[in-house]
Amino acid sequence: MTEVTSSPSGVDGDTPFELQYFPPDPDLAEMVSSFYFVRIDMPLFDESERADRPQFRIMSIAEGEYIFPDGHVFPAKRATIIGPTSGSVRARGKGPLRIYGFGMMPAGWATLMGEHADKLTDRAMDAAELFGDWIDDVIEALVEAEDTEARLVIGNNFVREILKQNEPAPVWFTRTVDQWLSEALSPQVPDLVEATGMSIRSVERMTKYYYGLPPRMLARKYRAVRAASALARGEELDADAFYDQSHLIREMKRFAGATPGQLARPSRYTEATAKGRKQMTGKVSPLVSDT
Numbered sequence: 001m002t003e004v005t006s007s008p009s010g011v012d013g014d015t016p017f018e019l020q021y022f023p024p025d026p027d028l029a030e031m032v033s034s035f036y037f038v039r040i041d042m043p044l045f046d047e048s049e050r051a052d053r054p055q056f057r058i059m060s061i062a063e064g065e066y067i068f069p070d071g072h073v074f075p076a077k078r079a080t081i082i083g084p085t086s087g088s089v090r091a092r093g094k095g096p097l098r099i100y101g102f103g104m105m106p107a108g109w110a111t112l113m114g115e116h117a118d119k120l121t122d123r124a125m126d127a128a129e130l131f132g133d134w135i136d137d138v139i140e141a142l143v144e145a146e147d148t149e150a151r152l153v154i155g156n157n158f159v160r161e162i163l164k165q166n167e168p169a170p171v172w173f174t175r176t177v178d179q180w181l182s183e184a185l186s187p188q189v190p191d192l193v194e195a196t197g198m199s200i201r202s203v204e205r206m207t208k209y210y211y212g213l214p215p216r217m218l219a220r221k222y223r224a225v226r227a228a229s230a231l232a233r234g235e236e237l238d239a240d241a242f243y244d245q246s247h248l249i250r251e252m253k254r255f256a257g258a259t260p261g262q263l264a265r266p267s268r269y270t271e272a273t274a275k276g277r278k279q280m281t282g283k284v285s286p287l288v289s290d291t
Helices: 106-116 127-131 135-144 148-163 172-183 189-196 200-211 215-232 245-256 268-278
Strands: 017-022 032-040 044-049 055-059 064-067 073-075 079-082 089-094 097-104 124-126
Touching (some): 017 268, 055 135, 097 106, 097 148, 106 172, 106 200, 124 127, 127 135
Antiparallel strands (some): 032 097, 064 073, 064 089
């Protein structure tokens, strides 16, 4: 078991907040970005989450909400599926609270959601609507598991089970897009079109289906969150990917929910997210660890 923890104590430690990341089992690497467990022992959790890939989250209690970039509010469920996001999302929840979740890679998202994969951008849904009441058994198993290792076994097996329900998505396209997003500070759409050997229209259709966004917006999203994560980790920012300082500020505010100045003094949650993902370098896709 490989564990990445934001503070020395475990998920049941004494600090008021803690975030742990774990890479998925090798057979799920194309489907899951990472598993994460969050312990919140404070009266209120209220944070801006950067634009991200789809998430599957199980909460010990369903007292909270997600506020999406267009102002849409979704009351959190005990098991919530959050689609890909095009901007920062405000997450609120009452503590004490435990969250057990995993991020979904594009191939996993398309396999999970089937024909609905491109319909949940900047939206969320109750997982019980998709899987039925048996999701309650999974929730209780995770909440009552005796330790982190047991939760990871449950999490990995749960993903394997839910991905059986649909035809697996072809991964050649998502591998090509992920490489395109990872190899340049400012990915250019013509380079992706050339790499896929497809028409621009087909590329736009497929990136919207697998990633929830067309390629130009997708490139902007990952350019901004990569830079935001570097700042939150205290690293020097390479601003060459942005036209000027005002462009940098606008993009970070939209996709990361904070200005460069704010990210240089990140909240505990933002810092834990950025550093936790980076510590998984070599164990997950660079698109996960660098953003």
